[in-house]
Every structure is written in structure tokens, then in C-alpha cells.
Amino acid sequence: MITILTALSRTAKLSPERGFHVIKNGKVTSFLSYASLHESALANASSMRGQVRLNERVGLIFFNELSFIESFFAILFAGGVPVPIAPPQPFSPLHGFFRRVGLIARQSNIHRILVSESISDEVKESLGIHTSSIVQTLDEFCALDESDAVVPLAAPNAISDTALIQYTSGSTSDPKGVVVSQENLILNVAAMCEAFEMNAESAGVTWLPFFHDMGLIGGLLLPVFAGSDSYIMRTADFVKAPLSWLRAISDFSLKISPAPNFAYKYCLERFNADSLSGLNLTSWRSATSGAEPINPKVMRAFAQAFAPYGFSADSIMPLYGMAEATLGATFSAVGAGMQSIYVDREALNKGLVVRTDNDAPGNKEIVSCGKPIRHVEVSIRADNLQFMNTPLLLGEIALKGHSVCSAYDNDQKNTTAMLENGWFLTGDIGFLLEEQLYVVGRSKEVIIINGANYFANDIESYTSEVDGVRGVVAVAQIGSDSEECALLIVPAKGSDPDNLTKIVRRKINDELGIHIASIDIIAAGQLFKTTSGKIDRAKMKSLYNENFSRSAEAVNP
Template sequence: MKSIDQNFVGNSIVELFRRSAREHADEVAIVMVEHPDRFADARSLTYRELDAQAQAVAHRLREVCRPEDRALLLYPSGTPFVAAFLGCLYAGVIAIPAPLPQRRRRQQHRLTGIARDAEVSVVLTDSANLAAIDDWVDADEMTHLVRLATDVESAAAPSDEEPYPAGPDTVAFLQYTSGSTGDPKGVILSHGNVLHTIAASLLMSEWHEQLRVCTWLPLFHDMGLIATVLAPLTRGGNTVLLDPMTFIRQPASWLRAMHHYGSNASAAPNFAYEFCTQRISDEDLSDVDLSGVTRVYNAAEAIDEKILSQFCERFSAYGFSPDAFVTSYGLAEATLTVAARLNNGVKLSTVDVPQAGSDHGSRALVSCGPAPYLDLRIIDSATGEAVPDGTTGEIWLRGPSISRGYWRREEQTRETFGAFTESGDGPFLRTGDIGFLHDGELYVCGRVKEVLVVHGQKVFPQDIESELRSRHPQLGNYGAVFALPQTSGQEKVVITHELGEAEPDELPALAADLVHTAASEFGVQVDTIALLPPGTVARTTSGKVRRMKMRDLFVAGKLEPVYARSLKS
């Protein structure tokens, strides 16, 4: 494991941001694009203005809470969120970014669970959403919570107020996991964790320019907050923000904004690149030049080489270079980035992996790159021993960006962050992800809890899902393959998948074809197949399919398929 010079890493987020504010006081720090067709209407803040707003938020926080109290941040994407987050750091208050309460009771219940788990004392929001926050608080009997709209004009902070003296070990914020295989838990992230992952990401992606980022990612998500906001602001760069729904409605707005503002970097999950390829027309990109975009990160979900190749081919006419892609792997418990690989003009690295029951015998995986700044081991979970290169096992990690654990969950912290190898080396973070090393680079195969066992061999559900989509264009973008809990005998495998464009009379034949593909390519005998309406496969906020959630919904009879077939004999 390589170390990083502490002068490059820094001691606290506040220290590095205030240095940026001194050195770039009158330069633009943040831009919020309100209307994607009218960039002239965008709102911007200089470093001086953002620093003043953060100090004003900190002043108000000091009046209602103490250092180390928790503040729930409920904002749409925009400059008020950024000022509020920095204001929490200035006041020594632990920030908890979270999505705004939605109409669905399930989403409100999750938010209430976060507020109670963290014992939040104050909720920060903007004036446009204050009434909705009040309704949620009243409905869930949490009227003791102080609620502040931070975008309302308030007195400037006294000039003698100094930021809370944070250091590398000071808790900066809690990142509540999106819960792809379990209930959301608050990952404790320190200033040192955040700054180390930023520094490591810059080094791994060979970054030497000023960061000018354009993003539509939700700011309550770790990739949105750390990679696209905190990284540039602690390095004297700038960030252009788009609302996530703007991207969904008009994906071309992302690329147009990159061009208009001269952004040189961005980040998104794999699905976003496929979405752009499918939904953006040439007319949408009139006069757009993407040649200045030199780093585009792909993370947060499984990376598909075909999708990246299609994106490069589609947008090369607009100056986009395949050299710009950075493929990476990370997770909240490691703050953000574990491994990363800059494309550097060569074909995306792939390795053939033996596949149970397949006539083709292998599959291609995209390299997520090396992890030089963490101690990464591939471990046989049953024995605690490291496995040879090229052999799959659980990914274990330790190093400066690894969280100290989950907020007030000692037992789960010990189970996840307290692993030791067979020789007694540790403690390590058990990621729950399966992968292997090849030529020093990491390849990620899937989740431990989601792996299917077919005739004694492991089969990864995302491989089945990807193969089904590639062979059957009537399917939509998301599916979930999982096994039902069994006390004995062969696992019972269920395929659930969203439909795309398919006529009702085609569905029986389509279902039969899907069953045949699973059997012929993977040796998987399907027990039940359920074809679903678009938008019904459960996903996390970062777009990952929640296969265990889909299994629970299936078992509880809560799925409403357009077509279903049981193949029980």
C-alpha cells in the first residue's frame, strides 16, 4: 500500500476549502443550471460568496445546537445544499445528506428511520421545501426537531467566529447506505477519510489540471457529494450542477452544459452512458464540442464494456475521446473510491472468467484498475486465507479512507469492519463484494449474498441479466435474478425483468426464450419468471438493482407482473 504525502491530502475539508476561498476568492465556485435551455439564467456563487454563506449557516447552527450534534440536510441539488453542508463543517455539526421526503410512505419511513437512528437535532432545508418538511415532521411525531430554511437572508456571521477545529479524525458526515442488500446504515466518514479518497482518486486517474466538474448526480449520494463537489472545491476548481430530473428528461443537457461551461470532468453510473446513447439525437447537440472533457468516471454499478464502447462511438463525432474514461470501484464504507483505471488510449481491459454451464466458457469483465493506496486482499471467506491471482474471493480492505464503522451499531461494525485473516492480520473491511486480481488490477464480479450456486459453481445474477438483455431486445433496462431460500436441494431461481417494447401476445414466447437462454448459457434451471412493467425493479439511489429486495417482494406476493409463469414440475 502506497502512502500519500499529508501536505497533498490536507488535514480537514474546511482547511482546504478556505484555502481555495483565499486563493480564488472572486472566481466561480458553484453554478446551478436552473433551465437547461437558458444557461444565462443559471445561478452562480464565487468562493467568497460561498464562504460567507457557509459561515452564516454555521452561525445559525451554533445558536440551536452544539458541535457533534447531527443535522439532516434535505435539499434539491443546488447552491443552498453546498453552503449548508460546509456550514455544518464550520460549526462542527455532523451533516447527514438525505433525499427530500417524497409522497410515498415507504420513502418517508426510511427518512424517519435515518432521523431517529442518528438522533438528529436540526433539519436544514430551503424555503421552497420547508412546508413539506413540516408536514413530514408532524406526521411522524418528530416536532422536537428544529427546522431551518438556510436560503433565507440572515445576518452575517460575526467576524470573530472561527470554524470548529476539525482534524483528520473528526467526523464530517454520516453517509446512509442505499441498502442494496440490507437496511440503510450510517457510515461514519471523517475529514481524513474524505480527503484521502479525493487525493487517491486524483492520483489514480492521473489528474493534473484544475477540476472543472459538471454533474447531475444527487448530492445526497457519496459520488455526487465527494467526487463532483468536495473534490473541486478543495482543489480550487468549480462545479456545475444540474438537477437529476433535468438529466432524466433531457440527457443532452448534461453534455451541453459540459460544453458551455468548459467542464473537463464528470462522473456517472453505467446506466447514464447507455441512457445518453439511446436518448440523445444529433439535433440535441448542435455546436457541442466535448474535446475538452478529459476525465469521465464510471462507478457505482457494474460496468459494461459494450455500453462504454457505444458511448464512445456515438459521441466521438462531438470530440469525445475514449481516453477520457476512468473505470472504478468503490463503496460508502471505503468513503468512495477503492480502485480506478484511466483508459489511456487502450481498449478497456477485459479478462475471461470461467462460467458454469456455458457453451462459450467465459465472460468479459472490465478492469476497475489497481488500488495502490489501500491494502486490498482477495479472501476465501470460508477459510480467511488469501486466494491466488485470478481466483475469485471476497474483497477485503484497510487503509486511511476506510470508515471507522456504522453509527451506533457496534455489532454490525465488528462484523463488517473487524475481519481478520487466517494468520491474524487485520482488521479489514469485508465489502461483501466478490472479485479477483489480475496483473495487479481489480475485477468485480458481484455480491456475496446474491451469488447463485449451480452444480457447485458460482453464477453471478448480473451476468444472466446482461445476457438476457443483449439477446432479447423486448426487455427493458433492469432485471433481478435471485434464488429463493431453500433448506435443502437445488436453489430455485427466479427471473424478474422489466419489459420494454413487447406486445402482450409475444410474452409467452419471450418468457420461454429467457428460460432457454438461462439454461443454455449458464446451466441455470429457472423455477419462475415474472415480466414487469417499466420502473418496477427496485434500485438504490445510485441505480444498483436491489436483488434481495426484489426477492422479498416476490416472496411476499407484492410484485404485479404483466406476465408470469411457473415452471415447477
Template sequence: MSLVEGLGRVAGRRSGHGVHILRRGREIAALSFGDLYQQAGRVATGLLARGVVPGDRVAVVLPTSVEFVRAFFGVLAAGAVAVPLPAPAPFSSSRTYLRRTTMALRQSRVRLVLTSESIAPVLTRSMLTASGSAAVVDVRCVMAEEATFVDRADSHEALVQYTSGTSSDPRGVVLSHGNVAAGVNAIASGTRLTDADIGCNWLPLFHDMGLIGSFITPTMHDVDIYLQPPEAFLRDPVNWLRTITRVRATFTMAPDSGYRYALQRTGPEAVGDLDLSAWRIAVNGAEPVDERLQRAFIRRFARAGLAETVFLPAYGLAEATLAVTFPPLGQPTKTIRVSREALGRGRCEAVTGTPGAYRELVSVGRPVAGMEVRLVDDQANPLGEGVVGEIHVRGTSVTAGYERHPEATRQVACPGGWVATGDIGVWHAEELYIVGRSKETVIVFGANHYASDIESVVRDIFGLRVHGVLAHQVEGHDGSGLGLIVESNERAPAAQESMSARIRSALSAELGITATHITFVGRGKIPRTSSGKMLRRSGLEVDDRGAADRRSRILLQK
């Protein structure tokens, strides 16, 4: 069954459920699933009249809006393949935006771009440097009077999901209708999602967690969805919590940093105005899960009725149409304390004692329906419990490869239909625990340390006001070492020296290592992916304005 057929079945239920768009906590637009189905068909008619044929790539470049959702399903209704891409973000680098957008347009050989009147001029300039002659069209000008729905099979391509990889340039994950259908059904099964649920999310719709988890999954299961743009959440996350209170939302998805941001920006005085008792599932994924953050979040909002079992730490990736593992519902998060030294040797050994001796790992559960997961060593030999290895996945929701990128596809494709994720994990009591990424280790004093572990220690230093931390390998005449890029508004040299001393002291006490280079940059200067994760690339540096970039000619200095 195609995704459009699935939408048609939901529309036929006439529940009145649909998509609600919010700005500053107020609903500014809404579209029922019944109206969405019909309007998607009208967009499809307009696309076909403009020469789009089944299989063509059509980009959707729009912010969170009813225009986005009708354009997305309109592309699918025409039998074409949707390529969701970010709209220009306020205060972002136009050069970086146009470079990434042009790369995606060129790689996917996009036939047509659906956007808005205000964004079209920016994209038209970008198209001048992209190959082909794709037209840039305001989606409001495409809708015809009649609706058309082109039949597509499970095996037909539906979506090219550009990843926001932290260690490489973005790649287009090609997903079929069958892949996406299997993925959303696995999410719905793992969360026991029903039409009585209500979603409330702020993730961008061009990103896999926002598109598949926050939008397509609820839509395919007739779940009312309240969506606000990510910039509105960043401006005032309390409005998100107030909306959850007002609409009695039950279902959210966000990365660990999103929940952390909401916690930091919501003071105790605001909690009394909230009622979060209906909130039953807060999926936490897309980046390492910090159980200390989850505990602090639950403590803060317990007075507002938040259940202690609300968090669902998950593991997933775009190549698997999002979900790979979920823990059981209705249970507190499981953690294990393991020896840091043993992890560096590839073993999982439970320990007790001082925090510096152990690392707390969080269970992300077991494979979702239709998914297989294995851990392997460097020679792709399967590993048993307690041994750290690379995570491989296989299943009906897993991609067959990347958009016109055979080399990237060969890098992840393994015999037997397995796909290498680049993530590192360990089995314990038949549940998966994420350790890190294979490309995100830093060698200090001959031992491997996971970058996320180092960054966590720095972030948790009491009273240290930092906005972001990036750990990376540095090479010098005296060998390799640990470098840190620290985002802070503190510019005074004496203050930075004091912060450096505290950071080195904490790393020494917790991990037994020190940083050879610490560079301070302004807030927001660490390069990030479209989903907010920090980019991890070799040659990362800092220019004379304090902005981190990829130029290799400037060595990071203390």
C-alpha cells in the same frame, strides 16, 4: 486539516471558481467558493444560536441547489456532523421515502433538519414518528449576519453517509474530516485533477458518488462545477452532453447505467451539435462496468471529438470515502475473457471461443493513494493472483464503523484494521477485476452464477425491449432455481410468452441455464436504491399490481 479549513484555503485563492446550478441546460444559480465559505460561516452562526453543539447530527434534506452546498458546509463550520438525506422525489413512493428518512433521522438522533420551505411540511410529519425532537428549519432562515467557524481536528466526525446498499437496509457510514480529506485527495491524485479542470455532473448530492466525487473533491481542488439535478438528466440526458460542450467540461462521474441511458437517448442526429473534445475523464463506477457499453459510447461520440481513453472504470464504496482503485489515465480499458465455469469454482482462467464459454471482466486498476486492498477466502486467508475472493480494504479514508449500529460494524470489521466489502474480485497482472457481490449469486443446477452476469445476457438480447432485469434465487417444492423480474411496457400475454421464450433461449445458449420463473412488471416497478441500483433482498416478490416489494407471503409465479 478540516474540510472547512480546506474550503477556506480555496476561497483565499479568489479564482472565481465555484458551483453552478443548471436547469434544462440553463444556469439558474451560482456561488463562488469564496462566497460559499462566508455563507457557510453565517449558517454556522445561526445553527449555534439554535443550540447546535459540535458533534450534533444535522440533516441536510435539499435537492441539488446552492442551498444544499451552503447548508452542508454550514453544518461543518458549526462543528456539527452533516447527515445528507434525499429530498422527496417526484413520482416516488411517499411511504417508502418517509420510512427510510425516518429510519435515518432516528438512527442518527438528528438534532436539527435543514431543508426548504416546500419540503419542511413533509419532514415535519415524518418527525412525528422519529425519536427525539429535532426541529425542521428552512436553511434561508438560519443565516446570520456574522460568520463563525468552529475548529475541528482530522479525527472529528464530519459526515454520516447513508449507503444505498443493494442487499440490506441503508446504514450510516461515519466519516471523519480526515477520512474525507484522504478520500478526495486520492480521487484528485488518481484523476490528476487541477484547477484548470471543469466538472459537469448530475448525480444526487446525498449519494456518495455525487457528494464526495462530484462535489467535495472538485471543491477542495478549486475546480469549477456545473451541477444539474438527476431528474433533469433523466428527462433529457442530451442537455447534459450539451452543457459539457458549452462549458468545455473535462471531468464527469456516473454509474454504468447513466452512460448507457445517455447513449440510448442520444440519436446520431444530435451528435453533430456536440463538441466533447475537452472531456478527458469519465469515471465509471458504483455498479458493474460493461466494456461493451463503453465501446459503443465511444463509437457513437467519436465524431464529436470524444477520446477513446475517456473512460476510467473505478471501484469504490461509501465505507472507503468512495475511491478504492483506479486504472492508469490515458489508456484504453483493459479486459480479460475468463471461463464462466471456472469462475463458478472460484478460479480465473483465460479462455477463447464462443461468448457462452466466457465472461468479459473489466480492470478497475490498482489501489489509490493511501489505500490497501487484499482478497481473502472464507476464513480470511489472503489469496494470490487468479483466485476469486472477497475484497478487503484498509487505509486513511476507510470508516471506523456505522452510525450507532455495532452489529453491522462487527460484521465488516476484520483484524488489523481491514474492512470487508462484501464484493468479490480477482487479481490479474496486479490489477483488480470485479466479479460480483457475495450476496448476489444464484445457484442453478448446483453451480454458482453471478446475478449481474445473468442480467447482462437478458439486457443484451437484440430487439428485446426491457427497462430492467433482476435475477434472484427462487425456492420451490422441486428445489431452487433462477427467477427473473423483467421490467417491460409489454402487457399482452402472447407477447410476454414470446419474450420469455427468447430469454430462456438466450440463457441456455450463453450460460447453459434456464429460468424457472419469469415475472413481467411495469417500468420502474423493480425496487431500487437512492442511486438507482436494484435492491437485492430475500423474499422479493410481485404484488397484484405488478409492483415488486418485500412481502414474503406471495410466491413469484410464471
């Protein structure tokens, strides 16, 4: 079996002139061919090998740039294990960055961190008191005096060797380091390549950060395996101008680009026909949506808005995956478009799946995330602790297979908690129908109101449909007899908070039939998110408990 290292060597021979194109403002600003990457990675590994012990964890703090890619493969060829870490985020408090890096460094025993040239001085100075790791740029590392070398060891090439440590986003708890073996990685990448019907001609673009599994594996390692060109945007450029993502697809006639649901919504919010002149999205055949709950209304609205520019609804590809599955677990078929069913919402809140025929009031639409890819099995964990494939059985989604990871780095407690009889327990709730997976929500995000289960993302989805709501998070608060729901809302500029809360209450009552116990208005900076853009529910719960109450500070009816 090949590894990601032998895959790069193969691609450097078969597709030497293809590679990674960094783009900004519609132009390619730098390029790294696969042949050059292979050559530089081997050269840098030769310099590193005297400094890196076999299987030693090496941190990587970079933006989406070519030096990350060169560092990643150099560390692998040198026998080390790369550990991508999120760089400091714009407009975010540095203490969050310090805490995360310190946690990761301690958990994975990281003694050396490679950092981007653009932030090396800032990171070196700021991390000094938060971690004992040596912080260097790639050039500084490779220029070390050979007299300080440890005994060099051969680069790993066995499928059981660790390929990388992928840290989770930490949306409901501290991030955990998923140990991804060479076998996990290559089998998952190969299966996704098959699911995408991907080959050397399947060029794509990504703005997703390389410290995130979808950005790293989907945007970087998948193209290496396929031998296709990959176009890279800075995440900050997408955030500043989301339509530049679509312009890149148009300008370079790209076929594949993955994104979370919020990216499509963000493009809709910034839609401007005057700035889209000449946009042509006919080449985009795989517009994947994953990494967070998929809102069918958003995807349909996106397809409708961009149909005049050549976008086909058939290119929408919902999928399901996570870092613990290496990346992908279930994929929709290429060209099939978004498939969904309607279920009775009241029955769903009681733990039952009852199909209905339409979108009448009281029904909920749930999107299919497709069928399991090769090397992955999906099952549902019912209340009786057995794994079953009975159709329409609602329960916890469990994964198993050769591309599903089996451990967290130096964390036996969480490793034991995540596994049951060889199955990885995802914490997500869903059901299977005709071999397709339907995801309802996360078990840790359930709010139990009057004995019925309501998913926080469901409540947030309806709230976000109200004009004037810029951001929202639903929080469970303890009532007299059961949990109640509180909302923390970021209003759009110019919105009237009192009127906004009244409209939101009426909307949630009409759609879900529940009463919102309290609504608090918060600033945009108080809507904490993880490094991958998900709501940081642990922080939001802490914020609510520390700063808001059900009495004077809450906005009550």
C-alpha cells in the same frame, strides 16, 4: 494535516472567482463562488453555533442546489456533522421516504433537519408523525432567537473529528450510516485528485445527487479541494433528458464527469443524431464508470456511438469504491481507456479464475477497475479466512487504509461484522491481477444453481440485451435440490409478454447454460430501486416471495 474546512478556506483565497454553477437547459441559472461560499458558511455558522452542539448530527434534505452546499459547510463550521438524506423521489410512494428518514433519524440521533425551500412545507407536514426532529429551512435555522442557544463550542478542526455521516444505498439491507472522519475525507479526496491528475483548471459536471457519495464527494468536495469549477445539474433533469448531460460537457468544455454504468446505457437508449448537432466531447478526458457493475459492451457501444462527436474511448475510466471507502478505492489511469480480460465462465462459477484469450462462447469479459489509490490497500479474502494477494484468487474484496472508514454510526453490530483484523469486508467478489482489481459481483447476489455460482447482475445483463426488456431483476428461489433462478421483467411498451419470455429463456440458456425456473411480468413501478438508482434487492425478494409463486402465477415453459 488540513481538513475539508481548511481546504475551503484555502480555495476561497486561491480560486475566489471559481465555484459552483447550477445549470438548466444549457444555461447557468445561479452561481456560488468559493469566496462567497466561505463567507456565507462562516456567517451562517456563527448564527448556528448557539444551537448546535459539538458533533451533533444534522440532517440535510435537499436536491442538487446551492443551499445544500451552504448548509453543509455552515453545519461543519458550527461544529455539527451533516447527514445528507434523499428527498422524496418523483413517482415513488412517500411511505418509503418516511421510513428511510425515520430510520436515519433514529440511528444517528438526529434532532434537527434542514430542508430545501422548495419542499419545506411538504416535508414539514409529512414528517411530523415519523420523526421527532425539528424540520427547518436554512434561513429559519439561522434566524432562531439567541435566548434558546446552548453553550457554544468551537468548530472542529482535528483530523479525528467526524466530517459527515454517509448513508449507504441499502440495496441488500437497511441503509447504514458510515462515519467519515476528517482524515478519511481529506486523504481520499487528495488521493482521487491525484488519480484524476486534477487541478484548478479541471472543471467538471455532475447530476449525481448530493446525498450519494459519488455526487457529494466527487461532485462537490473534490472540486473544493482542487479549486476547480463544478457544474451542477438536477438529477431529475438528467432522468428526463440524459443527453443534456453530454450537452453540458460540450457547452462548457468540461474535463471530468463521473457516472454509473446505467447512465451511459441510458444515453445510448436516447441517442438521437438530430438533437446532437454541434456536440463536441473532445474536452472530456475522464469519463469515469463506477458505483455498479461495469458492462464492457455498454461502454464500447457508447464510445462507438459518440466517437463522431469527439468522444475518445481512451477517456473511459473504470473505478471501484463505496461509501465505506469514503468514495474511491481503485482507479484506472487517466487516458488508458477501459482494460479487460476474458475468463472461463464455467470455472468462474465454481470459484476459479482461468484466463482465456478471446470472447468465444463460454467466456466472460471482466473489466479492470484499476489500481488502489494512495492510502488504500486492497486484498482478497479467501475461504481459509486469510488475506492474500495471490493472482487469480477469487474471493471477497477487502479494503484497508487511512481513507477507509472504521465504523457505522451508533451501530456496533454492523461495525463488528464489517471488520476483520483491520480490513473492511466489502461483500463484493473479485480478484487481483498485476495489482489491478477485477470485480465479478456481490456475494449477496449469488444464485447457486447445481452447485455453481451465478451472479444476479450477470443474468440481468444478458436479459437486458433482449429487445423488449425495459427492466429486469434476477431472484433466487428455492428448488427441490438447490436454488433456481426466477426473473421479474418490465417489458417495453408494445412487447408481447409470451414471446418475450421465450426469447429470454433461450438467450440465458445459450449464454449461461442455465434454465430459468420462472419469469413474471411486472409493472415499471414494481421494479424497486434505492435512492441511488440501484436495484433494491431486499424489496424485490420480498415482492417475489409475497406475490409470485412457482405454480399458477409463474410463466413456465
